[in-house]
Amino acid sequence: MPLLVMKFGGTSVADLARIANAAEKVRREVERGYDVIVIVSAMAGKTNELVGWVEQTSPFFDAREYDAVVSSGENVTAGLMALRLQEMGIPARSWQGWQVPLLTTSAHSAARIEEIPRANIDRKFAEGMKVAVVAGFQGVSREGRITTLGRGGSDTTAVAFAAAFDAERCDIYTDVDGVYTTDPRIESKARKLDRIAYEEMLELASLGAKVLQTRSVELAMRYKVKLRVLSSFEDNDETSGTLVCAEEDIVESKVVAGVAYSRDEAKMTLISVADRPGIAAAIFGPLAEAGVNVDMIVQNIAEEGRTDVTFSCPVGQVKHAERAVMAAREKGTIQFSELVADTDVAKVSVVGIGMRSHAGVAARMFSALAAEGINIKVITTSEIKISVLIDRKYMELAVQALHDAFELDKAA
Amino acid sequence: MPLLVMKFGGTSVADLARIANAAEKVRREVERGYDVIVIVSAMAGKTNELVGWVEQTSPFFDAREYDAVVSSGENVTAGLMALRLQEMGIPARSWQGWQVPLLTTSAHSAARIEEIPRANIDRKFAEGMKVAVVAGFQGVSREGRITTLGRGGSDTTAVAFAAAFDAERCDIYTDVDGVYTTDPRIESKARKLDRIAYEEMLELASLGAKVLQTRSVELAMRYKVKLRVLSSFEDNDETSGTLVCAEEDIVESKVVAGVAYSRDEAKMTLISVADRPGIAAAIFGPLAEAGVNVDMIVQNIAEEGRTDVTFSCPVGQVKHAERAVMAAREKGTIQFSELVADTDVAKVSVVGIGMRSHAGVAARMFSALAAEGINIKVITTSEIKISVLIDRKYMELAVQALHDAFELDKAA
Numbered sequence: 001m002p003l004l005v006m007k008f009g010g011t012s013v014a015d016l017a018r019i020a021n022a023a024e025k026v027r028r029e030v031e032r033g034y035d036v037i038v039i040v041s042a043m044a045g046k047t048n049e050l051v052g053w054v055e056q057t058s059p060f061f062d063a064r065e066y067d068a069v070v071s072s073g074e075n076v077t078a079g080l081m082a083l084r085l086q087e088m089g090i091p092a093r094s095w096q097g098w099q100v101p102l103l104t105t106s107a108h109s110a111a112r113i114e115e116i117p118r119a120n121i122d123r124k125f126a127e128g129m130k131v132a133v134v135a136g137f138q139g140v141s142r143e144g145r146i147t148t149l150g151r152g153g154s155d156t157t158a159v160a161f162a163a164a165f166d167a168e169r170c171d172i173y174t175d176v177d178g179v180y181t182t183d184p185r186i187e188s189k190a191r192k193l194d195r196i197a198y199e200e201m202l203e204l205a206s207l208g209a210k211v212l213q214t215r216s217v218e219l220a221m222r223y224k225v226k227l228r229v230l231s232s233f234e235d236n237d238e239t240s241g242t243l244v245c246a247e248e249d250i251v252e253s254k255v256v257a258g259v260a261y262s263r264d265e266a267k268m269t270l271i272s273v274a275d276r277p278g279i280a281a282a283i284f285g286p287l288a289e290a291g292v293n294v295d296m297i298v299q300n301i302a303e304e305g306r307t308d309v310t311f312s313c314p315v316g317q318v319k320h321a322e323r324a325v326m327a328a329r330e331k332g333t334i335q336f337s338e339l340v341a342d343t344d345v346a347k348v349s350v351v352g353i354g355m356r357s358h359a360g361v362a363a364r365m366f367s368a369l370a371a372e373g374i375n376i377k378v379i380t381t382s383e384i385k386i387s388v389l390i391d392r393k394y395m396e397l398a399v400q401a402l403h404d405a406f407e408l409d410k411a412a
Numbered sequence: 413m414p415l416l417v418m419k420f421g422g423t424s425v426a427d428l429a430r431i432a433n434a435a436e437k438v439r440r441e442v443e444r445g446y447d448v449i450v451i452v453s454a455m456a457g458k459t460n461e462l463v464g465w466v467e468q469t470s471p472f473f474d475a476r477e478y479d480a481v482v483s484s485g486e487n488v489t490a491g492l493m494a495l496r497l498q499e500m501g502i503p504a505r506s507w508q509g510w511q512v513p514l515l516t517t518s519a520h521s522a523a524r525i526e527e528i529p530r531a532n533i534d535r536k537f538a539e540g541m542k543v544a545v546v547a548g549f550q551g552v553s554r555e556g557r558i559t560t561l562g563r564g565g566s567d568t569t570a571v572a573f574a575a576a577f578d579a580e581r582c583d584i585y586t587d588v589d590g591v592y593t594t595d596p597r598i599e600s601k602a603r604k605l606d607r608i609a610y611e612e613m614l615e616l617a618s619l620g621a622k623v624l625q626t627r628s629v630e631l632a633m634r635y636k637v638k639l640r641v642l643s644s645f646e647d648n649d650e651t652s653g654t655l656v657c658a659e660e661d662i663v664e665s666k667v668v669a670g671v672a673y674s675r676d677e678a679k680m681t682l683i684s685v686a687d688r689p690g691i692a693a694a695i696f697g698p699l700a701e702a703g704v705n706v707d708m709i710v711q712n713i714a715e716e717g718r719t720d721v722t723f724s725c726p727v728g729q730v731k732h733a734e735r736a737v738m739a740a741r742e743k744g745t746i747q748f749s750e751l752v753a754d755t756d757v758a759k760v761s762v763v764g765i766g767m768r769s770h771a772g773v774a775a776r777m778f779s780a781l782a783a784e785g786i787n788i789k790v791i792t793t794s795e796i797k798i799s800v801l802i803d804r805k806y807m808e809l810a811v812q813a814l815h816d817a818f819e820l821d822k823a824a
Binding site: 016065094146 | 428431432462465466468469470473474476477478480481484485487488490491492494495496498499505506508510511556557558
């Protein structure tokens, strides 16, 4: 029997009516002949309520108890979904993480999945169960304590089940109908992609397109799980949504798949740093220890023995970054003349696996921005991505200009 | 190390402030040198919310899924209580039913406790844990599915833990400060009892004094667990509340311990029943099948070969009772001339283990009621209890008259 994994996020199971709506989507797949594993999140808002209670009770909480408390929201949804399916005449039962068991590391609140033994669920499928409803986001450690996978963990749960049970596909139902060439709120001509490669999705996810958790895409890529993103609130057929898949499953692709952006960036420059071997480590070690997420890094030779070092980080971390860098200067581990912070920048990126085989993408990007009079402050590139820092006030204009320049409104 | 079980009901853990208040009571016992097992209910209102969702989703629900959903409320409280205790510097951790494991039958929603292996919790106590916080009301079946013990099951959980761990005492914290000689809302001179025998408490519990679940008192009696009922909202010392204990632990007791009442009773009489061997079974068999909780039964010989049969049941079950009796008459299994229902009656009872050794209690009861002009409709007696059915409008007067007649306002 072919098997499908279907995952419903918090807004898709926010109340009993939405749970019933999600159950209808499950029914359709059962009628198409699939055995189904359904992964559910907590009803929207429930996890935040539980987290609030934990934080109010104990500011520096024991992560084991945090996990025991916050995992309860998914248990409720799993039971209700199983009941709804039964009410529709579909043999279903709920599974909590420890019942599967979904075995994880003991890194509470950020546990990693170690193993999903199939025996228990397979036996129930063999006995006639059509749908296993599994509480997402949670597992159990070897010590028998409840663990959680961190925020967005239900996507990861879904992909892990799809891998363990050799699912034909893993369908992620959410409140958007797919992955777009860019944010439709910024560019009205943004177009839904039918397919996107894992690598592209990873770059888009980490760049701020919040459709899928980075971790779940990584896992899907590793185990070659076909991932489909589609809407809970529309009628779907087999071609709906966006399929996240291997590069070789995309017959014809454009050079650039999408334009991503990140609004709240800051650019910091250390001017006239005394250059010597190990200076990068001396700068970025203290920043990492201070919890600053450094993104782009650029180094320019200014004059003999001196260099300017520029990096970007989230604008909310600028104070931490300044403190860390100044402390390092006081200790004498780094020397520089001035620290300049620019907190009015944004990052815009073009992403596409086609860039590997096509030259000229960077040139096209830079001239499109130049044509709009947008000054580029920092550039970084990877094999399938080019990112630039620009003044924040030009961000929307830049996204639109790049969307036009690469003709993303037209299908491949 | 001496061990104490402390149980906190829904109103005692209704919000974070009350959980903190309950944790203070636990701290005091830890400081007195006890290891403590805390049993918690769901925050007040939570279980009803979950039950509502289940019933709306599936009117004839799968009890296994019902249990999986409704047990989640206790898990939240257990985690929060453990966190609160940790925050106060007390080594504590939460345990869900399956983690203990608290093994039950597979009779979902009404499971019976089969076994509580001590090894897991004992090992943690040996490692320095001072408080085990256990989610009440829930267990796990041999098939690995979550079970619940039925409403009020947290009291039963508490007593079962006290028995399994040889606890010095089982303290039930609730919103009243003990067991009273009668309902203080009816008789302002009602007095809190320092001690009450298991048997008396059982009669009072089943007669409508809602302090403790009957089942938990039965279990306490069987395993000789000393049970103390006391208030979450007062400062307590070792003599606070009411101790429910064995008869031999009550040095001096009055003949009557308390006066109980039940307001919503109905009296039904089958007039001129054709008498023959097996007629009682022919009447009460169909009533039992119809789910009618028959309480008192009286039979009077009216004339040769004919008898009047009277029974009482909750007023809400009168229609069911009528239908069952009439159907039996149509089938010809019983014959009678008339069925008379009196739906305006109440039951008043006096309860006391002293009645075993003291004659004259019934006479004193009847003359007290006669002195107030209250007519007795039905009488039943057991070894430690006398109950009468009277017109409902006299119920409060009867309770007051009996409280006076047996001088229950005075200590023994």
